[in-house]
Amino acid sequence: MQFQQLSYFVAVARTRHFTQAADLMGVAQPSLSKQIRVLENSLGTPLFVRNRGGIELTSAGEALLPHAERVLIDVESAQRAVHEVAGLQRGRVRLGATPSLCDGLLPEVLTHFHTAHPDIELEIHEAGSRVLARELAQGRLDLALLIAPREAVTDDIVATPVMRERLVLAAPPGSPLPDEVDVAELSDVPLVMFREGYDLRDVTIRAFEQAGVKPRLSVEGGEMSAVLRFVEAGLGHAVVPEMVMSNRPTLRSIRIRRPSLRREIALAHRAETLQLAARAFQEELLTQLGEFRPRAGT
Numbered sequence: 001m002q003f004q005q006l007s008y009f010v011a012v013a014r015t016r017h018f019t020q021a022a023d024l025m026g027v028a029q030p031s032l033s034k035q036i037r038v039l040e041n042s043l044g045t046p047l048f049v050r051n052r053g054g055i056e057l058t059s060a061g062e063a064l065l066p067h068a069e070r071v072l073i074d075v076e077s078a079q080r081a082v083h084e085v086a087g088l089q090r091g092r093v094r095l096g097a098t099p100s101l102c103d104g105l106l107p108e109v110l111t112h113f114h115t116a117h118p119d120i121e122l123e124i125h126e127a128g129s130r131v132l133a134r135e136l137a138q139g140r141l142d143l144a145l146l147i148a149p150r151e152a153v154t155d156d157i158v159a160t161p162v163m164r165e166r167l168v169l170a171a172p173p174g175s176p177l178p179d180e181v182d183v184a185e186l187s188d189v190p191l192v193m194f195r196e197g198y199d200l201r202d203v204t205i206r207a208f209e210q211a212g213v214k215p216r217l218s219v220e221g222g223e224m225s226a227v228l229r230f231v232e233a234g235l236g237h238a239v240v241p242e243m244v245m246s247n248r249p250t251l252r253s254i255r256i257r258r259p260s261l262r263r264e265i266a267l268a269h270r271a272e273t274l275q276l277a278a279r280a281f282q283e284e285l286l287t288q289l290g291e292f293r294p295r296a297g298t
Contacts, residue, residue, distance in 0.1 A: 005039040164264050170251050173232075
């Protein structure tokens, strides 16, 4: 049983006339009649009763008709859905990003993309780079923004560096620190530290080790939003991405001179071809990153 045969069958059932059905389908009448016979042979029963008064459905034909019509409707709906997705009228993008990128970069990107493609669904997964890389490899994400994603670069994952960002010291209101400091000067400064496994925690600890001093921790164990709130509350300072400071007007951004701290952001996806909606979001993201890069430091 083929889709074309079902189309011809429904046309004959609706018109009750082989010639009219052939004209409706844009084929020669003998070709249509042949396909109907092939369908009947495959089912092992006649579908039409042919007589001088016209054409009538047999009981088998009446039983087949609603199913055949449903198949045609489903195929038409599928074709329309594909065309809508191909025209970026519909679709879904599953994007993963770290908390700092969700806070500092993504809102603007999501706004631009949603304005251009309002009917494409955006599904955001917020997690650390290691978790996002794993979800990407498992096919749970279309795209992921990762921090220094060495573990993500495999045969199945393509990770392209798109941005290098400066890390700064977020200072609470009233902090006595100057506008620029060396890490070695921070040994007596209370720090709000990210939780275990957070890439910024590892960067901060390595910087203090490189400077030959130990960090003085006042609060430990938060995510990005919690750490920034703790700093705003005056509980300490924190090493954070420069981009998140634009949303915290009450905090001071102190530049770290030595060692100069930066991190690399990469856009990753599986090696297979991206769907059109994900590709469109990738283009929008790269455009916005290009505009953001001068503000974030190079």
